[in-house]
Amino acid sequence: MFREFYSERDVVHEERRLRTESTPTGVFQEQFESMFWMASPYSWPVIGWTSDLNSYSMDEAMKYWNTYYRPNNLVGIIVGDFDPAAAKKTITTYFSRLEPGKVAPPPVVTLEPKQGAEMRMMAEAETQPQVEIRYHTVGFQHKDSYALDVMSSILNGRTGRLYKDMVEGSKVASSAGAQQDSRKYAGAFSFEAETKGESTPVQLEEGWYAELKKLQTEAVPAEELQKVKNQAMADSYRRLQSNFFLLIQLAQAEALGDWSEINKESAKVQAVTAEDIKRVANQYFDKTNRSVATYTRKAGATMAADPELAALPGPMQGMARQAAKKIGEEKDADKLKEGLTQLRDQAAQVPPQMAPVMEYLMKKMEARITELEKSAK
Incomplete structure (x- = not known):
């Protein structure tokens, strides 16, 4: 159990490096969030600070799990053509056996004060x-x-x-x-x-x-x-x-x-x-x-x-730029082909505002695959 905990913690460290520390503006964006949200919990990065990841113990992780990842803090959604009575019966059968958490998530009491200066x-x-x-x-x-x-x-x-x-x-x-x-x-x-x-x-x-x-x-x-x-x-x-x-x-x-x-x-x-x-x-x-x-x-x-990047909506450009950078760094054409297939399968289901981003990334993948295959000949 302890070996699994530390190996998973290393995975989260790597995720933080990829998301934040290895991107051109990731660390600065994190700093900007903390500056903007002076008191609100929104100032904390979801993945945590490096010092947080280093200091978490197995006991702390389990305490967090038992507080937040419990049925009393769960939202379940069913969408589609189904019988509501049968669905409710199935849900009751499988979920009623789960014990609710003994400790409710604490309320958020610290709200953002009015900003006084630029x-x-x-x-x-x-x-x-x-x-x-x-x-x-x-x-x-x-x-x-x-x-x-x-x-x-x-x-x-x-x-x-x-x-x-x-x-x-x-x-x-x-x-x-x-x-x-x-x-x-x-x-x-x-x-x-x-x-x-x-x-x-x-x-x-x-x-x-x-x-x-x-x-x-x-x-x-x-x-x-x-x-x-x-x-x-x-x-x-x-x-x-x-x-x-x-x-x-x-x-x-x-x-x-x-x-x-x-x-x-x-x-x-x-x-x-x-x-x-x-x-x-x-x-x-x-x-x-x-x-x-x-x-x-x-x-x-x-x-x-x-x-093409400039034509995307401003708020989506950072995400698209970082994804394109990773595509450009990828050296495995087969891995890119697999990713391209997945994107094509998802393209018809994404919200309309995300469609230009998907199209942009698919073009980048196709170009990178062509580049890698030419260099391999």
Whole structure:
């Protein structure tokens, strides 16, 4: 048992190295999270700090397991064509024999205080210069979360304001995107952008503040707002077509607070007005409520432009970039072929917003396989 514990701990250490320590900005992103979430438990990385992993004992791991991984802390979801009575009987047969935990998970009592001043982090990394600007907003089911979601949709995509103005217009960014992240206890709105050519992070910041100013002072035109709402309605419908992703949505909503929210969110999005967007743009996007991470290129580092990566939504680019980097480092063509088959099988089931990322990664895999097979001849 002890040998298994220590070998598994080594696996988690390796996962942390791959996810965080071996990526160009991983450690800095972790630092930014801790700076932004000053008091909230959201400041802790899910996988833990290196010192946490080194200090955990077998007894502590079992205590954690018996507190959180028990039936009284479990959410179960069944989706598909089934007999509810028969399903309930089966669930009772197999799950009622499990004893509930003796200790309930402790409540979260430390919430994020109001930020009093702007915070900044400056970092040098082997990456294209980039900026993230993040604001404290609201959590799951808060009425303003829907206006913030619509606001991010107005900004995102190839027809969104950020791409039109910063990528195609001023050409200061190779990519730019925004995202509202509504969590259980709090929320955050992020703007992320990467420089293009000789542009600087300062120009990215200025571009964002200009876009924000428009939202704060001008009502979103009715046609633009309706286009975003129509897209949201279509996305909502498509997400219901896959049992797997319906299951994920239900589980996530229940874990956050209420599974039935997925039945209500579409109507709440449709109810958002131009005045709501203008109001939240003024209420949450104050200078004292923001944290800014600026990444400049480390001396000697060079980055090649990737137009296909630039076309992806901003919040997804970091994930896609890291995955593409691992694909480029892979030397086993058979392993890549296996991964490519898996991606193709999953492609039809992913949410619409993830489809461009899947397509991008499949192209990278195909190119790397071709490269490896040519070099082997």
